[in-house]
């Protein structure tokens with residue numbers, strides 16, 4: 638085809654172009670992102686994309702900008718410049734609540750389960766649309782809801798603790814309950830910040846197993862410090878350092894990167 642003679646207008650390289658690109662390939666796509674706090678540049682990213690059903694691990698030293706990255710995706714923090722695309726839409730200016738409704742689930746470092754409620758009651762509250770109407774807690778959930786709750790709890794070995802108030806759970810069990818609660822909302826993207834922090838070796842291995850199982854049904858971004866845990870996840874790793882993407886690839890590859898060794902692993 639001779640394209641020389643066509644007079645198609647030049648495509649505007651601004652948002653529309655990026656939205657197309659984002660829609661084609663990625664569930665999450667960050668472009669030309671800058672985040673500054675009082676002039677301090679916490680994030681400076683040219684381009685960053687997460688594929689559908691990918692499990693991506695983000696590592697980096699303290700203060701690298703890992704949590705800030707989650708914050709701009711979930712809408713907790715505004716970008717100073719750049720655009721965030723999710724599921725083909727520009728969500729840069731969308732509110733935290735609406736981003737959650739669009740399918741971004743966020744797990745924070747500290748579990749946010751309700752201590753006085755049982756495991757089952759916490760799960761009921763996590764069903765879509767339940768949060769706002771407390772009396773609904775005592776209304777009959779559908780058989781489908783109940784099946785989903787029990788299936789998920791079986792997966793994380795919490796069936797025996799169904800009627801146990803959450804305050805009696807171990808740290809690991811609380812983490813799994815919280816991940817299970819997030820799954821109830823069927824998020825397209827799950828952001829998980831340091832899920833292995835404070836866990837025993839056995840709990841860490843079980844958490845890795847759970848995340849690997851959930852991959853394929855959900856797209857997952859895991860932020861992590863624990864190198865043994867990262868190895869168990871055996872997924873693509875992105876290294877952040879001083880707000881910038883330093884390296885990307887398999888754990889073996891990034892571990893051998895001299896820049897990474899200097900910035901992080903060699904410390």
Ligand SMILES: Nc1ncnc2c1ncn2[C@@H]1O[C@H](COP(=O)(O)OP(=O)(O)O)[C@@H](O)[C@H]1O
Pocket residue numbers: 674679697698699700701702703704705706
């Ligand atoms: N709300 C904020 N106000 C000011 N500085 C912040 C804020 N949030 C993060 N920072 C700074 O940005 C940098 C990156 O922080 P963070 O994203 O929490 O790093 P990480 O999660 O990789 O440890 C740090 O230097 C931190 O002090």
Ligand SMILES: [Mg+2]
Pocket residue numbers: 703704705
């Ligand atoms: Mg952090």
